[in-house]
Amino acid sequence: MAAALLRLHFHDCFVRGCDASVLLDSTPGNQAEKDSLANANSLRGFAQIDQVKAKLEEVCPGVVSCADILALTARDAIVKIGGQSWVVYLGRKDGVVSVASESMASLPSPFATYTQLVQGFAAVGLNEKDMVVLSGGHTIGTTKCGAFSQRLYGFSGPGAINGTDPTLDPEYAKVLKQQCPQNAPLNTVFLDPSGSFPGQTYDKGYFDAVKANKGVLASDAALLTSSFGASLVAVEASAISPFMTDFGVSMQKMGMAAAPKGAVLQVRKNCHFVN
Ligand code: HEM
Numbered sequence: 260m261a262a263a264l265l266r267l268h269f270h271d272c273f274v275r276g277c278d279a280s281v282l283l284d285s286t287p288g289n290q291a292e293k294d295s296l297a298n299a300n301s302l303r304g305f306a307q308i309d310q311v312k313a314k315l316e317e318v319c320p321g322v323v324s325c326a327d328i329l330a331l332t333a334r335d336a337i338v339k340i341g342g343q344s345w346v347v348y349l350g351r352k353d354g355v356v357s358v359a360s361e362s363m364a365s366l367p368s369p370f371a372t373y374t375q376l377v378q379g380f381a382a383v384g385l386n387e388k389d390m391v392v393l394s395g396g397h398t399i400g401t402t403k404c405g406a407f408s409q410r411l412y413g414f415s416g417p418g419a420i421n422g423t424d425p426t427l428d429p430e431y432a433k434v435l436k437q438q439c440p441q442n443a444p445l446n447t448v449f450l451d452p453s454g455s456f457p458g459q460t461y462d463k464g465y466f467d468a469v470k471a472n473k474g475v476l477a478s479d480a481a482l483l484t485s486s487f488g489a490s491l492v493a494v495e496a497s498a499i500s501p502f503m504t505d506f507g508v509s510m511q512k513m514g515m516a517a518a519p520k521g522a523v524l525q526v527r528k529n530c531h532f533v534n
Contacts, residue, residue, distance in 0.1 A: 261336035261459065262400025263304035268333035269396065269513065270302060271326065273383055274365045276518040278354035279325035281362075282308065282530040295359035297366045301403070308332065312530050325530035326351035330514045337506075340399070342461040345507030347514060352524035355533040369406040369476040373485045376478060383516045389509040391482055391491045395502055397450040397475075398465035401458055405444030407476050411436050426480050428472040435475070450475055466496035 271281040274292055281298070282305065285291040293302060308328055315323045330347045338344050367379040380390040410424040411432060418425035423432050438448045451468055454460025465479075469492050474480040482488040495502045518524060525534050 260304055260307055261340045261461070263302070264307065264329075264332045264336040265396055266400065267302060267304050267308070268329045269393070270298060270362065270366060271329050272513050272516040273367075273379075274362045275354055275356065275522070276383075276516040277326050277330060277351050277514055278518040278522070278524065279329060279351075279527065279530060280354045280357040282325050282329070283354075283357035283533065284531045285359075289357075290359040291357040292359055292362040293357075295362040297362050304332075308530055316528065321526050321528065324351050324353045324526045326353050328530070333514075334510070337461060340459060340461045343503035343507055345511050347511070352518070353527040353530075353533075354518055355523045355525065367478060369402075369478050370409075371478045371481065373481045373488055376481060383513070385509065385513060387487055388491060388505075389512060391488055392495065392502070392505045392509045393513065394469075394479065394482060395463070395465050395495060395506055397479060398461055398463070399459055400450055401447040402450050402475060403444060404439035404446045404448065407435075408439050408441070408444060410477055410480075411439060412441055424477070424480070426472060426483070431473045448475065450479075463496055463500040463502045466492050466500070466502065470496045 267281060268277070271277050271279060274280055281292050281302070283291045283293070285294050292298060308325070311328050311332060312325060315328070327349050330351065334345060334347050365379070365382065367376055371379065376390050377387050380386070385393070410427055412422050414422050414424040416424070435448060439446050449458035451465040452458065453464035453467065454462055468474055469479055469482055472480070474482065482492050495505070528534055
C-alpha cells in the first residue's frame with residue numbers, strides 16, 4: 260500500500276493544505292475531493308487510514324488528527340519499503356471543507372508542461388527542486404493507461420511518429436502499447452518497473468527511467484524540457500544519488516502546507532465526516 264498512502268498525503272496537502280480534506284466523504288449537494296475526476300477510482304488506501312484512526316481513537320480519543328495520520332503513514336510506508344526516514348512535525352488539524360472542483364484546480368495534471376508543474380507546486384510553497392524531487396514518488400505505484408495513452412496513439416505535436424510522442428523511447432513505447440492497447444484506458448502499468456519488486460522498489464529508478472526517455476506520464480517526460488530539470492534528473496539518477504535525502508527534505512516541506520487562514524479546524528472522530 261506504500262504508493263497509495265504516499266499519494267493520499269500528496270493529494271491532501273495540495274488542496275487546502277494538509278488538513279485531511281481528501282478523506283471527507285461527499286454529502287448531498289457537495290461532491291468531495293475524493294470523488295473528483297482526479298481522484299475517483301484512483302486514490303487508494305482509505306480503509307487502511309480508517310484502521311489506524313480506529314486504533315488511535317481507542318487509546319487516545321480526539322487527539323491525533325486524520326491529517327497527521329496521513330503524514331505519518333506516508334513516511335512510515337516509505338520507510339517500510341526501504342526508503343530513508345524524515346521527521347514529521349505533528350499538530351495538523353482536520354478541515355471541514357472538501358470540494359471536488361478545488362482538487363481539479365490544485366492537483367497537477369499528467370499532461371502538464373514543466374512551467375505548469377512549477378506553478379502548481381509554487382502554489383503550495385514548494386520550489387522547482389521540490390517539484391522534480393517529489394516527482395520521484397513515481398518510483399512506486401501504477402498509473403492507468405488513460406493518463407498517458409495520448410502519448411502512444413494521439414500525439415500530434417512536433418515530430419510525432421504515427422501518433423506517438425517522439426520524446427518517448429521508441430522501444431519503450433512498444434512495450435507500453437502492449438500493456439495499453441487502444442481503448443483500454445483502465446489498464447494499469449508501473450510508473451517505474453525497475454527493481455526487484457516492480458512498482459514497489461523505492462530507489463532512484465524513476466530518475467534513471469526519466470533520463471532514458473522512459474518517463475511514462477507527459478509530466479514525467481516534461482522534467483527534461485528545462486535545463487534545471489534535466490540536470491537535476493541527472494544528479495538524482497547518478498551513482499551517488501542524493502534522492503533518499505532530498506525526498507525526505509521535500510516531503511517534510513510538503514507536509515507543512517497550511518490550511519487556509521481562518522479555516523475551521525478540528526480533530527475529526529471519523530476521517531470520513533466532520534464532527
Ligand atoms: C508532478 C506532478 C504529478 C503528476 C502530474 C502526477 C500524476 C499522477 C497520475 C496521473 C498517477 C496515476 C493515477 C492513476 O491512474 O490511478 C499518479 C500516481 C502516483 N503518484 Fe503522482 N503525480 C505527480 C506528483 C506526485 C508526487 C509529488 C507524489 C508523491 C510525493 C506522487 C506519488 C504518486 C504515487 C505513489 C502514485 C501511484 C499511486 C498508486 O499506485 O495507487 N505523485 N500520479
